[in-house]
Amino acid sequence: MSKTEVLAKIMLGPVLLMQGAYTRRVTPKLPEAEGEREGMAGDGEVMRLLILGDSAAAGVGAATQGEALSGQLVSRLGKHYRVCWRLWARSGLDSQALLHMLGQHAAQTFDVALLCIGVNDVTGTLSCDQWIARQRELMDLLPDKFGVKLIVVSPLPPMHLFPALPQPLRWYLGNRASRFNAHLTELTSRQDHCTMLTTRLAPVAGAMARDGFHPGPAIYSVWADDAAQVIARHFDQSASGKP
Template structure:
């Protein structure tokens, strides 16, 4: 824990706790996007894709999966590949519960995983070291049990800009998200099979869901663009056409 975070918890602890409880109570509970969670799209070389993670991966903030992250990413990749895709995501998941979800799945192989996890860890009491240890477990599980060749990791969003969060809670969670991202970048940089997306999904007017916490279709579109570019770049850099 950083000195700033430790001091904030001492000085602002009761305020942060009350704001967190209040925000959970008044923030609208939006459903996950409706639609298929697996399928085949496009033609060409086969690409086995898994979209994995929390409520953002599940498409909260979009009405259908077509407008959510999964649908927008698959549509881009299907221009050049036959994409065999699955979506394993659920609102409320943190890194530990995502590990438990993977343990319940039958082992199968994927070429690429797009991972979205961490917001619910930031809002918990987890330390950055504990969080990174769980990211390492996730990577080991994906590459070991599921034979993943490339893990495309989504950074934590800029929570210091989330309109649903009051101050100073917004500042506090934003600061934690930045610290988590800094350590995540070091982890991804040390792993050849990892790609950390660089796009800064900063909200602009009309781009977020009405809860002020989740992405809207415009942000999902930018996110899918960045992920598709990262995946395509990895494919171009392999002579055999395999990841």
């Protein structure tokens, strides 16, 4: 735990707890996007894609999966590949719960996994070291059990800009998210089978869901663009045998 976080807990602890409880109480509980969570799309070389994670991966903030991350990503990749895809995601998941979920699934094979997890860890009590240890477990489990050749890691969003969060809670969670991201970037850079997205998904006016906490379709679109470009580049390099 950083010195800044320790001092914040000492000086602002009661305020942060009250604001957290208030925010949970008043923030609208949006449903996950409706629609299929697996399928096939497009023509070309077969790409087996797994999208997994928390409420953002599940499409909260979009009405349908077509408007959410999964649908927009599959639509883009389907222009060049035969995409066989699955979405394993649920609102409220943290990293440990995602590891448990993956443990319940039977072994099967995917070429690419897009990973979106961590907001619920930031709002929880995990230390940064504990969180990174769980990310390392995920990065080991996906290739070992599911044959994943490329893990595309989504960074934590800029929580210091979330409209739903009052100050100083917004600052506190934003600081934690930023620190988690810095360590995640370092971890990902040391893993040959991992790459981290770099597009800044800033919650500009009108782009977020009405709860002020989740992405809206416009942000999912930018996210899908970034992921599709990264996945296609790595997939094509792998198919051609280039380093």
